Amino acid sequence: MSDFNTKYEAVIIADGLFPQSESVLELIRDAGVVVCCDGATRKALANGFTPDYIVGDLDSLEEKFKVQFADRLYRFPEQDTNDLTKAVRFTRSKGIKNLLIVGATGLREDHTLGNISLLAQYAELFDSVEMVSDYGTFIAINQTIELQSFPGQQVSIFALTPDCLISTKGLKYPVEKRSFSFWWEGTLNESLGDSFTIEVHGSGRLIIYKVTG
Known part of the structure; x- marks a missing residue:
């Protein structure tokens, strides 16, 4: 069994839709270190979370927060990466190996899609x-990989490398050495039990989405 912790x-708290469910808020509370993308600082504070680090180009950070948190600001002015990626790289430089990202979806759809795709690069770090x-x-x-689940959990598979062949075990609609050319093709599946397996034939990058129970 190989599921994450x-x-x-x-x-890392990004500047998207801040989570409100108690289960996600509890995950944030239990995390050892809170890293904010600069634009998310106000949202984090409004929800009771004080950042240990604030990372980004700092253009979106209000002046009063620059003064209040001057001892924990990390500015990376380059424009080749977004603030989430800057925060991810900064976090990795601190020796972190087990990372939660929240606030990366919702609000602007282009940001949501971009952040989800970046997850495949972050996974290598x-x-x-x-x-x-x-x-x-x-x-x-x-x-x-075999992932923990529960009967009836909704599962979607998104292939970032459309030539990759995929097989599944433990899902309601089985997949056998199939490639997904379009994102919709692997969506709206369902777990049959306490786990399911995604088998990757060869090399490829996939995003797995599990709906919260």
């Missing part, structure tokens, strides 16, 4: 990394 060494919202969890994989 519910205890995280660090959480950490032992485990999950992107969690009030509605579910995104996990990036590049090899065969």
Whole structure:
């Protein structure tokens, strides 16, 4: 069995839709370190979370917060990466290996799609990394994996490398050495039990989405 942890060494709070469900808020509270993308600082504070680090180009950070948190600001002015990626790289530089990301979805759809796709790159930097919202969890994989689940859990598979062949075990609609050319093709499946397996034939990058029970 290889599923990721519910205890995280660090959480990154991005400037999307801030989670409101108690289960996700509890994950944030339990995380060892809170890293905020600069634009998310106000949201984090409004929800009772004080950042240990604030990372980004700092253009979105209010002046009063620059003064209040001057001892924990980390500015990366380059424009080749977004603030979430800057925060991820900063967090990895601190030796973090087990990461939770929240606030990366919702609001602007282009930001949501971009952040979800970036998860595949982030997965190469950490032992485990999950992107969690009030509605579910995104996990990036590049090899065969068995994931914890429950009967009836809704599961979707998104292939970032459309030539990758995929097989599944433990899902209601089985997949046998099939490639997904379009994102909709692997959506709206359903777990049959306490786990399911995604088998990756060859090399590929996939995003697995599990709806919260």
